[in-house]
Amino acid sequence: MPTWLDDFLWAYSSFIYGLGVNAILGLSMYAVLALGQLSLGQAAFMGLGAYTSAVLTVRFDVPFPLVLCAAMAASAFAATIIGVPTLRLTGVYLAMATIGFGEVMRILYINTDYIGGALGFSGIPEKAQGSIIFGLLAIILVGFFSATRSKLGRAFEAIREDEDAARAIGINVTAYKLAALVISAALAGLAGALNAHFSSFISPNEYGFDTAVTILSFAILGGATTPLGPVLGAFVLSALPEVLRPLHDFRLVFNGLIIVLVVIFLPKGILGFRMRRVG
Amino acid sequence: MLAQQLFNAFVLGSVYALFSMGFTLTFGVLRVINLLYGFYVAAGAFLSLVAVRDIGVPLWAAGILGAFGTGIIAVACDSALLTPLRRAKAPELSSLIVTLGGVLLLNSLMLLIFGAEVRRFPVTLLSQSPISFGVLQIGEVQLVIIVIVAVLVTALFLFIERTRLGIAIRAVAENPDAAALMGVNVDAVFIGVSFLAATLIAIAGILIGLNFNAVHPYMGEPLMLRGFAVVIIGGLGDIRGALVAGLALGFIEVMTAGYLSSNFKDAAAFAAMVATLWLRPSGLFGRSVTRRA
Amino acid sequence: MSGTLLQVDAVTCRFSGLVAIDDLSFVVAPGTVHALIGPNGAGKTTLFNVISGLLKPNDGSIRYRDRDITLLRPHARVALGIGRTFQNLRVFGEMTVLENVLSGRHARLEASWAATVLRLSAARSEERAAVSRAHELLRIVKLEGQAEQVVSALSYGDQRRVEIARALATDPTLLLLDEPAAGMNPTETAALAELLQSLRGGGLTILLVEHDMNFVMALCDHLTVLNFGRKIAEGAPSEIRVHPDVIEAYLGGPHRVQIQRNREGML
Numbered sequence: 001m002p003t004w005l006d007d008f009l010w011a012y013s014s015f016i017y018g019l020g021v022n023a024i025l026g027l028s029m030y031a032v033l034a035l036g037q038l039s040l041g042q043a044a045f046m047g048l049g050a051y052t053s054a055v056l057t058v059r060f061d062v063p064f065p066l067v068l069c070a071a072m073a074a075s076a077f078a079a080t081i082i083g084v085p086t087l088r089l090t091g092v093y094l095a096m097a098t099i100g101f102g103e104v105m106r107i108l109y110i111n112t113d114y115i116g117g118a119l120g121f122s123g124i125p126e127k128a129q130g131s132i133i134f135g136l137l138a139i140i141l142v143g144f145f146s147a148t149r150s151k152l153g154r155a156f157e158a159i160r161e162d163e164d165a166a167r168a169i170g171i172n173v174t175a176y177k178l179a180a181l182v183i184s185a186a187l188a189g190l191a192g193a194l195n196a197h198f199s200s201f202i203s204p205n206e207y208g209f210d211t212a213v214t215i216l217s218f219a220i221l222g223g224a225t226t227p228l229g230p231v232l233g234a235f236v237l238s239a240l241p242e243v244l245r246p247l248h249d250f251r252l253v254f255n256g257l258i259i260v261l262v263v264i265f266l267p268k269g270i271l272g273f274r275m276r277r278v279g
Numbered sequence: 280m281l282a283q284q285l286f287n288a289f290v291l292g293s294v295y296a297l298f299s300m301g302f303t304l305t306f307g308v309l310r311v312i313n314l315l316y317g318f319y320v321a322a323g324a325f326l327s328l329v330a331v332r333d334i335g336v337p338l339w340a341a342g343i344l345g346a347f348g349t350g351i352i353a354v355a356c357d358s359a360l361l362t363p364l365r366r367a368k369a370p371e372l373s374s375l376i377v378t379l380g381g382v383l384l385l386n387s388l389m390l391l392i393f394g395a396e397v398r399r400f401p402v403t404l405l406s407q408s409p410i411s412f413g414v415l416q417i418g419e420v421q422l423v424i425i426v427i428v429a430v431l432v433t434a435l436f437l438f439i440e441r442t443r444l445g446i447a448i449r450a451v452a453e454n455p456d457a458a459a460l461m462g463v464n465v466d467a468v469f470i471g472v473s474f475l476a477a478t479l480i481a482i483a484g485i486l487i488g489l490n491f492n493a494v495h496p497y498m499g500e501p502l503m504l505r506g507f508a509v510v511i512i513g514g515l516g517d518i519r520g521a522l523v524a525g526l527a528l529g530f531i532e533v534m535t536a537g538y539l540s541s542n543f544k545d546a547a548a549f550a551a552m553v554a555t556l557w558l559r560p561s562g563l564f565g566r567s568v569t570r571r572a
Numbered sequence: 573m574s575g576t577l578l579q580v581d582a583v584t585c586r587f588s589g590l591v592a593i594d595d596l597s598f599v600v601a602p603g604t605v606h607a608l609i610g611p612n613g614a615g616k617t618t619l620f621n622v623i624s625g626l627l628k629p630n631d632g633s634i635r636y637r638d639r640d641i642t643l644l645r646p647h648a649r650v651a652l653g654i655g656r657t658f659q660n661l662r663v664f665g666e667m668t669v670l671e672n673v674l675s676g677r678h679a680r681l682e683a684s685w686a687a688t689v690l691r692l693s694a695a696r697s698e699e700r701a702a703v704s705r706a707h708e709l710l711r712i713v714k715l716e717g718q719a720e721q722v723v724s725a726l727s728y729g730d731q732r733r734v735e736i737a738r739a740l741a742t743d744p745t746l747l748l749l750d751e752p753a754a755g756m757n758p759t760e761t762a763a764l765a766e767l768l769q770s771l772r773g774g775g776l777t778i779l780l781v782e783h784d785m786n787f788v789m790a791l792c793d794h795l796t797v798l799n800f801g802r803k804i805a806e807g808a809p810s811e812i813r814v815h816p817d818v819i820e821a822y823l824g825g826p827h828r829v830q831i832q833r834n835r836e837g838m839l
Binding site: 036038085088091092093095096099100101104107111209210213216249250253256257258259260264267 | 312360364370371376377379382385387500507508515545548549550557560
């Protein structure tokens with residue numbers, strides 16, 4: 001590897017890893033948007049995964065692969081609990097319930113001294129490497145592509161377009177919606193664990209309302225009609241403030257503006273094309 | 280002591296109720312969860328603060344200025360963001376998303392313009408020493424809050440029930456197309472509701488700013504999040520529900536802080552919301568969800 | 573198995589004070605085309621929602637092949653063989669014609685999600701079979717050339733046929749059709765009648781709601797007439813055609829006299 005590339009990667013490793021993690025978060029958002037559900041709990045599940053992984057690594061010395069699995073499992077479990085009662089309702093209730101859930105979790109973290117409370121949890125060893133992050137991203141992306149071009153993709157889209165019609169052709173809508181929520185949570189939990197293990201410090205305020213909205217903006221910008229959309233949206237929105245230094249303070253303003261402009265003028269996002277759903 | 284706790288709960292709940300009534304009114308008519316209200320809270324408080332501190336008008340006038348100013352801002356923002364979506368018949372969730380982006384944008388702008396430091400209303404405005412009333416200690420601020428909320432709530436109910444615009448609002452809430460066929464100017468109703476709801480929310484912001492003696496760009500967010508809980512518990516679109524649930528939430532929070540732990544009082548709202556979603560999703564006064572096999 | 577495929581037993585449906593279906597009972601015999609007719613608002617679509625499972629009745633039961641399915645969830649009823657179309661045409665507008673029909677195969681595709689994502693050979697061959705079945709169904713409804721068209725771009729009549737093909741893709745034994753001829757011109761209606769005849773010939777049982785009386789009378793073996801959610805008549809087309817209660821329900825009391833007077837010339 002040429003020295004300039006080596007230097008570049010070392011200096012910007014944190015930023016590049018961040019791109020990968022944000023892409024996974026984008027896919028976590030895609031999992032629920034593909035069914036037309038607006039779950040805004042990704043930040044909360046990310047936090048759950050982050051804290052679970054941090055505790056397991058630092059206090060119990062659990063091997064990293066197991067830590068990742070545990071982070072995903074914890075988030076998936078939490079998603080099942082909040083998912084079951086809210087799935088029967090219209091999307092607006094789900095959005096509000098997941099925002100509320102995120103706030104409860106954040107308050108919980110702030111008040112739990114075992115995990116550092118409001119001061120955060122530091123000293124997490126840097127076990128998440130670029131190859132792991134991007135390797136997982138690639139696997140997840142391939143999985144989504146494969147699912148979209150199959151009966152699963154058709155079921156997702158049917159549910160998004162017309163739930164009752166989907167039921168009338170034999171799709172178990174409730175099971176699919178719950179599964180989407182659980183997968184979304186597991187991916188967010190994974191992203192949280194990976195993030196914790198390269199930033200080495202996490203704090204409750206990283207997993208609040210603003211983060212939830214930022215993750216949503218990945219999917220809005222890139223579009224949610226194909227799995228690549230949120231990934232592209234994540235790359236663009238994460239890289240832009242870095243690339244345009246003066247924009248750094250305006251990051252949140254920019255995110256908000258993007259969401260507004262795209263929803264009004266480009267409702268399908270940048271990558272608005274539709275993928276074929278035949279296997 | 281219990282009576283004092285109850286009184287404080289009543290005061291807090293009143294502000295929650297005021298905010299939530301505006302919020303739920305918008306949902307009932309416009310069918311939108313309008314997250315911009317988190318911003319309008321701060322806008323109202325800041326406008327009044329500027330009026331009092333920099334222009335020197337008395338508090339009551341500043342309150343009216345703040346409310347009306349916010350109302351106008353709200354009409355502008357709501358129209359800019361929501362009208363294009365309504366024209367394009369976009370799905371309900373698009374409106375939620377666009378106001379999500381909008382509030383992020385506006386809050387951040389406000390942060391950049393005004394900075395994060397906490398401002399306060401001038402100390403001389405309202406007397407800080409509480410009045411004794413039997414066993415209760417009542418602050419002048421608290422009295423102001425209760426009176427204003429009571430007046431506004433009564434006015435709102437009368438307005439909705441008795442005036443022509445109020446009836447038009449109820450008609451549009453029930454069925455916009457039918458209302459249009461009956462000659463109701465639906466666009467005017469939307470503007471009217473935007474304005475009205477925003478003035479209520481702005482006043483809630485001013486009252487909160489006075490009660491906690493703090494004005495800062497993100498002050499609307501806790502109110503917004505509690506607003507979610509209140510409108511879910513009370514039933515989306517129902518202003519009686521918002522009133523009852525708002526007061527109830529004030530009660531729940533103060534009791535949690537007093538008897539359980541003040542750390543978790545913030546979580547009480549969401550716990551109550553989740554419980555409602557689990558047990559009776561339509562809320563106290565909401566329409567019920569269709570039965571499924 | 574008894575001689576009935578579907579049994580509707582004393583079903584009642586109430587919506588905040590309004591009684592949509594009132595103590596309704598009737599049976600559908602296998603291999604027949606059975607029509608539900610009645611003025612608008614008579615509760616026919618509500619009944620379809622109850623039969624297909626989108627709505628739970630306040631009272632009564634639905635039996636399918638002698639099995640009580642009143643509380644069975646909609647997707648499970650599809651697996652049992654109940655398929656349906658909707659009055660207000662609920663196709664998936666953003667999908668292509670082929671994808672719509674393919675989505676109807678969902679209940680019959682048995683590969684697990686894991687096998688599907690991993691593209692194991694069992695899942696792939698199932699998908700291939702589904703695609704060819706979908707093409708076959710498109711041939712039957714005469715839409716083969718439009719397979720790759722986005723459904724929202726099609727004419728109303730074509731979209732109706734997509735919906736029917738999608739319902740057929742679920743391999744139903746009982747097909748519920750809610751106003752299938754609505755919006756069709758006479759040629760299309762005739763083609764539809766021919767299609768339904770051949771489906772009945774192949775052993776499919778059809779329960780249909782329709783307003784086009786010529787279509788109904790020519791095609792059906794049996795009719796059940798509803799008004800205000802109640803059954804007011806039942807029988808073969810020839811009986812129903814002259815049944816006084818039916819005529820009164822459609823046209824109202826005073827017109828009864830009108831009809832008798834005009835029997836020579838008009839109507």
